[in-house]
Amino acid sequence: MLENVYQHFRKEERPFIDQVTGWIRACEDQYAPYLTNFLDPRQAYIVETIVGKRSEIKLYTFGGYEAAERVRVYICPEYYIPKQDEFDITLCEIRYPLKFAKMSHGKVLGTLLSTGLKREYFGDIISDGEKWQFFVEDSMKSFVLNQVDKIGNVSVRIEEKTYLDMLLPIDSWTVVQETVSSMRLDTVIATLFNISRQRAKQMVESGKIKLNWAEITRPDFELGLLDIVSVRGFGRLQIQEIEGKTKKDKWRIQFGVLHK
Known part of the structure; x- marks a missing residue:
């Protein structure tokens, strides 16, 4: 079962996948809801994917306001509907x-x-x-x-x-349609922020890049759906939708961009 789940995600995401399957199993076995900590968009996507179409389990998400990036996920039996204050x-x-x-x-x-x-x-x-x-x-x-x-x-x-x-946040993502030759971290950064691939590579290796709020130093890291990348001095980008490949074998991507 887990091997089938693992193949859809990155190797380094396996510990989190193990956590998620534990939460689901506890909910199914004990008919008790489980409230996660705050998850980033990529983690929330993994939870939603693993729960999938399980008819006996439902997910609800809330991060304090409708457009929240980071949310808590409420995993519960299908008959239960949590109230907003239950997200604590x-x-x-x-x-x-x-x-x-x-x-x-x-x-x-x-x-x-x-x-x-x-x-x-x-x-x-x-x-x-x-x-x-x-x-x-x-x-x-x-x-x-x-x-x-x-x-x-x-x-x-x-x-x-x-x-x-609650304040009305001024940050808003600009939606950008772009094609990239690969999903490598340095390639995507170079394309979205209009800098050279070499400079993007150096920025990654020198610790100026964060992926889903954690420092990353691998320029060749393959980005995936809903990843958020913070680029010091430039802003942030998010993989909002992967639309497929062009005839020239490039990735057609919908990005969200926040310029600094």
């Missing part, structure tokens, strides 16, 4: 002197991870251009509120907010 997500706002300091996604994320918590406990980090908010699992809310009082050299206060207080 808290919205927090960073209060700081807006006139005298600037925040960035990288600074906020770095500070949150410096508490010792893993990325999976946090959802999206959003901004309207001035104010910043983030989503965190309810179980870690008090810890974060008590631990974070500075971001860089700026004194901050973390406040819990309701969903009525």
